[in-house]
Amino acid sequence: MSGRQSLRQGQFLGQSLPCAVLEARSVKSRTRQIKLCAQAAKAGGKYDYDLLIIGCGVGGHGAALHAVESGLKVAVVEGHDIGGTCVNRGCVPSKALLAASGRVRDMKNTMHLKSMGIQVDNVRYDRQPIADHANNLAASIQGNLKRSLEAIGVDILIGQAKLTGPNTVKYSLPGRVDVGGTVTAGDIMIATGSVPFVPPGIPIDGKTVFTSDHALKLEWVPDWVAIIGSGYIGLEFSDVYTALGSEVTFIEAVDNLMPGFDKEIARLAQRVLINPRKIDWHTGVLASKVTPGVPGVKPVEIELTDFKTKEVVDKLEVDACLVATGRAPYTQGLNLASVGAEVDRRGFVPVNERMQVLDTKGKVVPHLYCIGDANGKYMLAHAASAQGISAVENICERPHVLNHASVPAACFTHPEVSFVGMTEEAAREAAEKAGYGDKVSISKTSFKANSKALAEGEGDGMAKMIYRRDTGEILGVHIFGLHAADLIHEASNAISMGSSIGDIKFNVHAHPTLSEVLDELFKQAHVEGIPDIALQSKVKPEKGVKREAVAA
């Protein structure tokens, strides 16, 4: 899941910034003119830096940029690769692989092409150039990130950091004497991210049994890959592998695939992304024993144990095994004890809604923040940078709380899945508890009703919106279909700005575009007290028509 977030003034609770805000930022911005605030660093000599950020991934980078804009003197400490997981082992290379493999899939889809009168023969691919595309892109974006920080005067320190006191950090690289040191900072932000979680007992050899870190290098395309975990990472890889000709078997611990998705979306996604492809699955089982193999010589053996009965139910013999069972926080060695805090039993750093670290007694540790995957609130790249920016706001004494319900998420399969807010199940449950259970409504539409989708021959898809029919509040929006990851932002923006359906129902969408899928959702919604709009996709309300003027 990737994304860089651009910051609008609206996020700042109405308070104006002391200095100009960058219009829009992208990871590649190295030539932007930056208007630095005239205000000198607050530190004024007491500390080396106003803000020290441990970890220079997407979260740390976003925080650093915003901190500089806010007039702080900033340094980042990075012990591995600048850009962190997203750039080097996550979003960036995975999207590169998905783009290449997606095109292979499209060109091999003879039926789809034939329906448009096109014939393509002999579609072939070379593995190495595809892998290079991903690796080169990662390197290039890493370079951009680094330069973007250097250009605005952020110091990049190399080493693994640990706290040695409330405002002091010591950093070094094992076995190296040429790097390292101790720095002090007025505020410290932990942004150390996460690593792939490997269940105990699964040996990773990096060749036949591996995690996403290795898979993204695409060193080989195994004929048959078992993927443990059917969340978004497993799904995206199944998309890549099957497009490149492999067969896939999912191993999922709970009883249904794609457990985190809205159930209705998961059903449709399964029908499109899994059933017609060379994929089968085992649900309700754990991979209790995995024995690595030798490529071309010996298969990987995977023992499957029933999740409930703990009995061994099957044994797979596949060419490779991808472990995609989630991510674990990378927080060892931070030495939180020096400030009276510690990580929870899963390794996450406990924080409050302002991203302030809480100590073992639950009290705020002053001047210590933690953002991104390391705190476990919402493990997505753009959530990390949003949290980073929010934390900087709090550091600058402009209290800010990030509304996580407005942070969208996407899965870049073909077609894509995206959502913001709650699933239908979660929304109904929350509504029951809060007493408005009977006010929850759903509006749904199919991509088959969208002219652009049909023109592309991509009618497979649906969108649904869960909302409150008494207030028009949007509780969740889920999209499965072409460009779902791009389309979700209309909904996430609405939620972020607190817009109700009534506010946005009259917005005009260009025709014919996929965005009309969302237009349908909004227009189909029945909110008490607001007149319904005639539901014809060709009939659009006149621009600028005030609500009162429209007859019921």
Place this chain on the structure above:
Amino acid sequence: MTEGKVVSWLKSPGDQVKKGEAVVVVESDKADMDVESFSSGYLGGIVIEEGGVAAVGSPIAFIAESEAEIEEAKSKAGGSASSNGAATPAEAPPAEKVEEKQPQPAEASASAAKPAPAALEKPPSPPPPPAQAPAPVPQQRTDGRIVATPYAKKLAKDLGVDLKSISGSGPAGRITASDVEASRGNGVASSKAAPPPPPPQTASAPASAPASAPAAPAPAAPAPVPTTVSELKGTTKPFNSMQSAVAKNMVESLKVPEFRVSYTIITDKLDALAKRLKPKGVTMTGLLAKAAGLALAQHPLLYAACTRDGNGITYASHVNVAVAVSMPDGGLITPVLKDADSTDIYQISRNWADLVKRARGKQLSPDEYSSGNFTISNMGMFGADKFDAILPPGTAGIIAVGASKPTVTADASGRIGVERQMTVNLTCDHRIVYGTDAAEFMKTLKSVIENPDQLTF
């Protein structure tokens, strides 16, 4: 919307259902829709399973009003499934309960035989005996486990192949998709020697014997595989679901009063036309279907059907000619050439080629094999000169086409000559088609076939 596909059942048999409650999700050409129950009760039997297709108006499930009636509803579902389109619906529970076990419904269609993948699952039961014989014994694995890739499993299920009978060529004896496909090439049961399933006798498209080489590849014409008769001696093999369906339909047909009319038709001109058009992809099957279509267009009674209650005649709006084809693994199917009267011969031939190809791959949809209202069965390629076919339930006529042979004939003035003649035997439902109707139809058919230029439109 003329048909819908069941996406998923939200309730299982035995579950309570309230009026207005969503019971099933159906996919139409527009979108997925939740379908609500019109009445309260208990979901008894499901006729169309997930992934299955049903025509608008046909039952997809039965809801019992009370718990006591759940079993009856279940059996109705089982019965209705296997007699989809057949004359009689299922009756009393006890007897029919056995049918409930019939794996996927929507199988046994009126015209007997359907290649629907689901029907041919049953991992335990092996493919038809004759085919089994020459199949290679799985070798590489010594632990007896069957390891097959996801796609290999899917293919095996769709093609009705038993994984146990395949030897895997992948690493460590793994069965791959290509192994499954290769295995279908062997064990072709064209040794349909013994009793071939009744009505649509084997017969395959082209070559009704006369003309030279068959134009299109015949599904059932591949070189006969030597039968290891010794393997069959003394054994009893239970029917697979397709054989059960055929047997059932044959017994059903006994309820229909049939009579037969035979005609000798001279085929010299037809054979010459077939030879001329062969390079353009036109086959004898296409020509026969077109001829039948043109003749039927003038005799609506012959492509009508007696109503289920036996009290009326339903006239069809399209002339859909089904042609019987036997499948390499022993199955029987009747792909339908729709609107045979108004489709041109080239399109018919193209459609036929496509239908046959997909029939072999068991990819025909129910509409493509059960919407026929007149059937052609051709055994000429096997040399049979005269036979009669059994009427498929729900239709009024079927013609059995024999081989065309050069015959010495004498005309009225005593002159002797040689003509190629074939015998065509029409079987009809005497509840609606009477002697004269049948004879007149055959007269028209003869005239169409003997003046075949009209077929080229």
